[in-house]
Each structure stands twice: as C-alpha cells, then as structure tokens.
Amino acid sequence: MLRKGTVAGLILAVMAALWVAPSFAAEIPGWPKFDKEGPVGLTAAGKQVPPRFFGDVDGNGKTDCVVVKGAGVAVFERNDDGTWTETAQMVHPTGTAGVSSIAVADTDGDGRQEIFFGTAHGSENNCRVYVFEHKEKKTFAHVGGMGPYANSSVVRCIKAVDADLDGKPEIAVTHAYGRESYVKLYSARENDKWTEVWKAKITEEDDKGFRYPNTVTVADLDNDKMPEIYVAVQHYDPEAKKCHGWLYAYEMDGEPGRYRYERIWRSDDMEAYVSNVRVVREKQSGKIYAAAQVDLSMPPSSPACWALFGSSEKNAYSLAGIKTVKEFNGLYEECGR
Numbered sequence: 070m071l072r073k074g075t076v077a078g079l080i081l082a083v084m085a086a087l088w089v090a091p092s093f094a095a096e097i098p099g100w101p102k103f104d105k106e107g108p109v110g111l112t113a114a115g116k117q118v119p120p121r122f123f124g125d126v127d128g129n130g131k132t133d134c135v136v137v138k139g140a141g142v143a144v145f146e147r148n149d150d151g152t153w154t155e156t157a158q159m160v161h162p163t164g165t166a167g168v169s170s171i172a173v174a175d176t177d178g179d180g181r182q183e184i185f186f187g188t189a190h191g192s193e194n195n196c197r198v199y200v201f202e203h204k205e206k207k208t209f210a211h212v213g214g215m216g217p218y219a220n221s222s223v224v225r226c227i228k229a230v231d232a233d234l235d236g237k238p239e240i241a242v243t244h245a246y247g248r249e250s251y252v253k254l255y256s257a258r259e260n261d262k263w264t265e266v267w268k269a270k271i272t273e274e275d276d277k278g279f280r281y282p283n284t285v286t287v288a289d290l291d292n293d294k295m296p297e298i299y300v301a302v303q304h305y306d307p308e309a310k311k312c313h314g315w316l317y318a319y320e321m322d323g324e325p326g327r328y329r330y331e332r333i334w335r336s337d338d339m340e341a342y343v344s345n346v347r348v349v350r351e352k353q354s355g356k357i358y359a360a361a362q363v364d365l366s367m368p369p370s371s372p373a374c375w376a377l378f379g380s381s382e383k384n385a386y387s388l389a390g391i392k393t394v395k396e397f398n399g400l401y402e403e404c405g406r
C-alpha cells in the first residue's frame with residue numbers, strides 16, 4: 070500500500086534530472102504507420118511540439134504529415150529525396166480558433182482515412198472536432214464533426230483508440246472548460262456519422278480551480294478481456310497555488326460495442342502536472358504498465374519523468390517505478406491503442 074505523498078516524493082527525487090526536449094510518439098499504434106521524420110522548420114527547438122500526425126493518409130504508399138496550419142490543418146507528403154510538399158489543406162468554417170489536436174484513422178471502415186482536428190479557445194459555436202475524409206487524389210471533404218462544446222472550451226486531445234478491443238477504432242476526445250471537463254468516446258455507427266457513445270465528467274463537485282483531462286489511451290492491463298480507458302488528469306488549485314495530477318482508469322463492463330465503462334481506479338496525487346498517459350511494454354520482460362508523464366511546468370514543456378503503474382490482478386494497481394525520460398524511451402515501447 071502506498072502512503073500518501075510517496076509518489077510525489079519519488080518523483081521529486083527524480084526531478085533533479087536533466088531537461089530533455091519533448092519527443093512525440095505514434096498517435097495511433099496499429100493504424101497508419103508512424104514515421105519519426107517530419108517537415109523541417111515546422112517545430113521550434115525547445116518549445117512544445119505542436120499536434121501533428123505522420124502516416125499514409127491518402128494510401129499511395131508515401132508518408133504524409135498532417136500539421137496545424139492557420140485555422141485548420143495541412144497535409145505534406147514526403148518526396149523520395151526527403152523533402153516535403155504540401156498536398157492539401159483543410160480549414161474549419163467557423164472562425165479563428167486555433168487547432169489544438171489532430172488524429173487520423175479510418176473509423177467508419179470504408180477504407181478512406183479521416184482527419185480529425187479539434188479547436189482551442191473557441192466560442193460556443195466553434196469549439197468542435199472537425200472531420201474531413203480523404204476522397205480521391207489528395208482531396209478531402211468535410212464530412213462531419215463533434216460538439217459544439219461549452220463556451221470557451223478547449224479540445225485537449227483527440228485519439229483513435231480501440232475502446233472495446235474489437236479491432237475497429239473509436240475516437241476519444243477530451244475537452245475542458247471550467248466545470249465542464251469530459252472524456253468522451255465516439256463511434257462511427259454509419260458512414261460519415263460519428264455518435265457520442267460514452268462520456269465521463271472529470272471535474273469533481275468539491276474542486277477548487279479546474280480539473281482537466283489530457284491524453285487518453287486504451288489497454289487491458291489486468292488481462293481480463295475487458296479493456297480500460299486511461300486518462301491523464303491535471304488540476305491547478307489557485308488558492309493553494311499547487312499542481313495536482315492523476316491517472317484515472319475506466320474499465321469496460323459488458324460486451325464489445327455497448328460502450329459501458331466504470332471508473333475503477335485513480336492513482337495517488339502525483340503533486341505535479343500529468344500531461345500524458347501511455348500504456349507501454351517493458352522490452353526486456355514484456356510486462357505492461359500504464360505510464361504517466363509528469364511535467365514540471367504549465368503548460369507542459371519539460372517532461373521530467375514517467376511514473377509506471379502495474380496491475381497484477383483485477384483492479385489492483387501499484388506504483389512500479391519512476392523513470393527519467395531517457396530511461397523510459399530506452400526501456401519501454403508503446404502498446405496501448
């Protein structure tokens with residue numbers, strides 16, 4: 070049993086560690102192949118990596134990169150000589166809100182990739198997730214969306230996940246503003262039609278300040294054939310001027326396709342921002358862990374370490390270790406989806 074403060078103590082011990090530039094990983098393991106190289110000049114050294122996606126978006130065998138551009142996103146394709154050419158641009162129709170997150174997957178199963186992007190700091194009418202689908206010859210059509218979300222919401226994360234482990238992707242969205250912070254799951258029940266199939270409120274009744282969900286991933290850590298949805302959650306208490314962060318786990322209850330999940334676990338307070346969650350496999354032992362990225366600053370720009378949690382039996386989680394970013398990148402590979 071962990072004493073309160075143990076996680077924070079361990080993390081602080083590791084936080085003396087060096088600053089490491091942020092790295093980014095596959096948005097969607099199992100779907101379009103991830104490629105680490107990107108268009109030169111699209112990132113600023115030392116700054117937070119903007120949302121972007123690498124994969125073959127138009128199915129021609131060449132890697133594409135989807136990046137934020139103006140009030141929307143642009144697609145770049147990698148040429149044989151390693152340079153990149155812009156091949157398409159998608160703009161959301163309702164104003165000036167910036168793009169905060171991107172995901173790509175074929176979620177309605179018609180063989181054509183969808184590009185999802187969500188907006189930041191939008192007004193009531195334009196904080197949404199926009200969906201464009203590749204039609205032919207690098208043309209993309211606006212085919213739907215999600216939201217609108219509460220006034221001034223921010224879409225914090227969009228991720229293609231397989232939330233019921235049936236092999237078909239759903240879209241997880243986290244969005245936040247004030248007391249309206251949610252993790253939601255959408256399924257494409259018909260062609261070009263995404264329906265909200267599950268949601269959980271992140272904000273709690275007695276919260277001071279704001280409790281926000283960040284990234285999401287899915288895995289069956291306790292191996293009972295019922296997948297869990299893991300959410301990285303952060304909170305800032307303005308009165309105490311203190312950061313808090315947790316992992317939450319929701320486990321599926323019932324048959325695939327019914328999308329019923331109950332919260333089964335919340336980690337101890339890590340007393341720092343928890344900006345990211347991944348489910349990872351230790352390369353040497355094959356053991357699976359839910360890993361929380363613990364950050365020193367807000368907004369997260371300097372990941373300090375990763376806290377690893379294991380589940381040896383059903384719903385029984387314990388802290389398995391704290392790793393520096395360098396150790397984490399060397400010893401573990403992502404396996405959640």
Ligand SMILES: [Ca+2]
Nearest residue numbers: 125127129131
């Ligand atoms: Ca391509």
Ligand SMILES: [Ca+2]
Nearest residue numbers: 175177179181
């Ligand atoms: Ca599709």
Ligand SMILES: [Ca+2]
Nearest residue numbers: 231233235237
């Ligand atoms: Ca699924």
Ligand SMILES: [Ca+2]
Nearest residue numbers: 289293295296
């Ligand atoms: Ca499970």
